[in-house]
Amino acid sequence: MLPSPWADAVERNREYLMSLDPDRLLHNYRTSAGLAPKGDVYGGWESDTIAGHTLGHYLSALALTHAQTGDEESCRRANYIVGELATVQAAHGDGYVAGFTRKRPDGEIVDGKEIFPEIMAGDIRSAGFDLNGCWVPLYNWHKLYTGLYDVADLCGNRTALPIAVALGDYIDRMFAALDDEQVQTVLACEYGGLNESFAELYARTGERRWLRLGERIYDNKVLDPLTRGEDRLANFHANTQVPKLIGLARLYELTSKPAQGAAAEFFWDTVTKRHSYVIGGNADREYFSEPNSISKHITEQTCEHCNSYNMLKLTRHLYSWRPRSALFDFYERAHLNHILSQQHPETGGFSYMTPLMSGTAREYSEPGKDAFWCCVGTGMESHAKHGDSIFWQGDDALIVNLYIPAAANWRPRGASVRLETRYPEEGSANLTFTELAKPGRFPVALRVPAWAESVDVRVNGKAVAAKVEDGYVTVSRRWQAGDRLAIAMPMRLRIEPTADDPDMIALLRGPMVLAADLGPAEEEFDGAAPALVGSDLLAKFVPEAGSATAFATQGIGRPGDMRFVPFYSQYDRRSAVYFRRFTDAQWQQEKASYAAAAARQADLxxxxxxxxxxxxxxxxxxxxxxxxxxxxxxxxxxxxxxxxxxxxxxxxxxxxxxxxxxxxxxxxxxxxxxxxxxxxxxxxxxxxxxxxxxxxxxxxxxxxxxxxxxxxxxxxxxxxxxxxxxxxxxxxxxxxxxxxxxxx
The missing domain is CATH 2.60.120.260 (Galactose-binding domain-like)
Structure with missing residues (x-):
């Protein structure tokens, strides 16, 4: 990655990963196997019954950091952890390896392994996130599996897959003891994407028993309606569901069963179009609400980071099946406005929710303060891989989907390419073939976002016909080293209303959500949510001198005019993203309703x-x-x-x-x-x-x-x-x- 906020985020995240002690994350794994721990247990969630989930994320983050930056220490740590897990698994002797614990009915905390003989005997108790006194153990295992696969793929570790197989033996024995109804009772507890874990184990080993197990891990209550094309997501915990669909997507890639792919496609389409906010995130208080009800759910509990982390994963699967620019319109929106806002650029801390209610400050974890909630885990992964979707290849084509400064090697052509841009501040980018060992005729496709009203494309400074098809402009010619392909797309302000209320609006420039700056996070905000009043709002936004992304309103802000800047960058500021739009007459009526409410409060x-x-x-x-x-x-x-x-x-x-x-x-x-x-x-x-x-x-x-x-x-x-x-x-x-x- 070339210098940019994304490259800065990768480096800050690498520093955070290096600050963590692998032996402390391994504490419960070793004690579970009767081995002496080599480090004290971390606090927070790592001292709760979900303990151990962070280790899986940490393995993935280390492997991804190595892949993104070449950092050798990341792989050294990952390989050390895998070696420790092999020792733990050998000490158990039956394939088991985990770090979670169990709270007995009398309150005593014991090793989580204790719940599985109960489950196999038919004693299954789940309250959605609790399984026999253990907090989401199957979800926990999904994180560990993903980490093992990432270390195998990106660090070349040969011990990780045998660990995955032996653990699979243990899990398979548990499921084999249950009838179909009992399986559904177990799956009522959040299980992450454990179906994906076993689909992937089948892909790596060729053993069909893993495919059978992956398909058996199927939540009928949630997935059957999606397979039928029905949106019944309201009141379901959002991040519990997204990984299930990633699992179905992976199964579809291995089985070609139409229902599996259709459910994943329908879910993505439904969530992005009917359940998502302007920044690309979804859910309020972690739950889906009724479809097309965003204007009623603009709160300080919006947009859990884990949801967007997983939605971007699902997007990549769908794109690999059938490339569509609309998929990356969503990806770019969530990646820029939500993911980039989730990590504090100075401390490296992560937010859980990204609040969209006016005047609400973001809250970030404090590295070194035992914050290990779920979004810390997905955060350390998200900010290890900002370069993973910039370039794609299809047949003999090079595809650019994200305009993020980067350099890459394209092996089939022996090419080195360099993408230089100040996007999204500016709507232009230059792609240069700095090396090309196999010159020849092939297509290069550049994504044209849906917001772009026009596009200018040039090769070596000369304009070429820019026909946009399916959201891409494609230039096919005989390319050689030194050739430069440039694209320019004018960026204009635009208003985007919520689907359910045309008068609840947000402001965007290109892919970037702009938000009003309501003051420092450390100062309380006790005012009413600001509003915009007027008949031609966009005409009253004036650009700030010397900045392409800062604007001020003139006469349309209530209670006063406001300065608008990129939402993602307001790490230590209070923001307003959504605004009620009024005519002058409507605003006078609104002020009267405020007075009536005040009189009622006085009576109380x-x-x-x-x-x-x-x-x-x-x-x-x-x-x-x-x-x-x-x-x-x-x-x-x-x-x-x-x-x-x-x-x-x-x-x-x-x-x-x-x-x-x-x-x-x-x-x-x-x-x-x-x-x-x-x-x-x-x-x-x-x-x-x-x-x-x-x-x-x-x-x-x-x-x-x-x-x-x-x-x-x-x-x-x-x-x-x-x-x-x-x-x-x-x-x-x-x-x-x-x-x-x-x-x-």
């Missing part, structure tokens, strides 16, 4: 006895909160708390004489669940959230029997889920004087 304040701000440290301490299997959450700028299956939360609230009501705040468009509200041990309400309310916060009021408050100064409020269900999230509770009839 006057009637309030006590307010509990759930999910906030000091209020929870002040109200003596106690909880189990319960976690703070933040959503759309509101803090709250939930209770998972088997958990609860409870706290004190002050009371006063007279009729009282308890008011609770929920998100209206919540996924279905039922839970109970108790005061001093007596149930006063059963609340069902059913995904049937508007996409906004709602308030529900419950009458408090005076017998529960008479003679008291405080009561104990408890929230607990119905058996097998979850509770909340509850975004605050308020005890207040009754006013007219209450809703229960």
């Amino acid at each position: 304040a006057a009637r309030s006895v006590d307010i509990m701000h759930l999910g906030e440290m000091q209020p929870e301490r002040n109200h003596d909160l106690e909880a189990d299997i319960s976690y703070p959450v933040t959503y759309r700028g509101r803090n709250g708390r939930d209770a998972r299956t088997g958990g609860f939360f409870e706290f004190d609230m002050s009371v006063r004489p007279g009729p009282l009501v308890l008011q609770a705040t929920y998100w209206g468009d919540e996924r279905p669940r039922e839970f109970y509200i108790l005061i001093d041990g007596e149930r006063i309400a059963a609340q069902r959230l059913a995904h049937d309310e508007p996409g906004e916060f709602i308030e529900r009021e419950y009458a408090v029997p005076e017998t529960l408050t008479k003679g008291k100064t405080k009561v104990r409020v408890r929230v607990e889920p119905k058996t097998g269900d979850t509770a909340g999230p509850v975004f605050g509770m308020r005890l207040m004087s009754a006013k007219g009839p209450t809703r229960i």
Whole structure:
């Protein structure tokens, strides 16, 4: 890679990888096999029951870094880890190798291997992310398999594949003990792309038992509708699903079964067109929402990085089947606006979510601070391979799909090529054949993005006919060393509305999403989401002197004009990406609705006895909160708390004489669940959230029997889920004087 933000990201990521201690990541693997660890266990997720998942990502990241940069230390570390895994596997003696643990019902943490005899005996308990007390063990193994394959391919390691085969023997024995219904129960727990792992093992060994196992790892509930071309993704955890489709794509490449390929194609098309934000990411609070509902889900919990990491993997599979520029229009959008924004360019830390709600700051992991969540793992891979999709070859053609500065060797022609560009700041690029051992006639295809209104193509400075077909301009001629192919595409500002609301808009220039700068991340933002008001908005964006990517609004910003810069670059700034568009008359009406809301809040304040701000440290301490299997959450700028299956939360609230009501705040468009509200041990309400309310916060009021408050100064409020269900999230509770009839 030549100098660019992408090359900088690769180097910063390499530095981060070198800061990690392989022996600490191997801690649980060795202790699982009864071997003394060589390093202390890391904290965070590496000290939870998902422990070990980072090692698989780390293996892949090391191998990819070597492939991208030639760094020999990366392969040395990867080969060392594989050698340690072989030692661990030999100590187990039955093919098993893993680092995850298991939490027993009594709370004791033990080795995760303990769950598999239970599963084989038919004792299978899954709550979506938990399998018999272990956090996503099959997902964990998928990461390890991918790492082993990458080290075998990119570092030439010959021990990795035997480890994969022996582990496959262990996993195959587990699945062989289960009937089809039991398999589906196991697969209700997130399994990553374990189907891909065994498809790949079949491709490498030729043993059909691995193909059979890969096809058996098939989640009927999710994959059958996709195979039929039905979008039933709403309320499914997004990143749980994407790897399943990558697995089907890999199976299709090996079996040619049409249903497998059709499901992968339909899923990609559906997610990118009906479930994705302007930056290419998808999901809100990690879950798919209803199709074409993006305008209702612009929150601080949007766009988990893992989802885009996996969607780009799926895109590469589909492109290899049938090259289409539209696939790389999406790839470029997500790669530039989401992936590049996910790594902090100075610290090398990674974000989990990429928030699109106005005024929300990004949060990055701190290297050295035991942050090992899932997006740290996929992050260390994403930023090890920024060059892997720039150039492609097809038959005798050279294809350029991404305009990222890079040099490459094209072996079939004995060619060295150099791509020089300041894209996306400028819409031009130059491709030069610096060497060409086998000159001759062949085609060179350059992708023309869908946003490009025109294109200018030149060979050695002379214009050539630029006919765009299927999103590519192709120049076929007799090429020789020194030839230069140039492309130029004018970049203009454009507005892109959400599919469900033409007046919820974002601003783009070429492939780049622009966002309003709302100030430093360290300063709180408590204003309303900014809006744009006017009849010809684009005419009121003025370019900043000396910059191709910075603009200022003139008279159309509310509450004031704003400066717009590339979204990805706002690492330490608060952004606004989506804007409500108003006419002047509509804006006057909007201001009136703000006044009415303020009057309602004043009435609530006057009637309030006590307010509990759930999910906030000091209020929870002040109200003596106690909880189990319960976690703070933040959503759309509101803090709250939930209770998972088997958990609860409870706290004190002050009371006063007279009729009282308890008011609770929920998100209206919540996924279905039922839970109970108790005061001093007596149930006063059963609340069902059913995904049937508007996409906004709602308030529900419950009458408090005076017998529960008479003679008291405080009561104990408890929230607990119905058996097998979850509770909340509850975004605050308020005890207040009754006013007219209450809703229960």
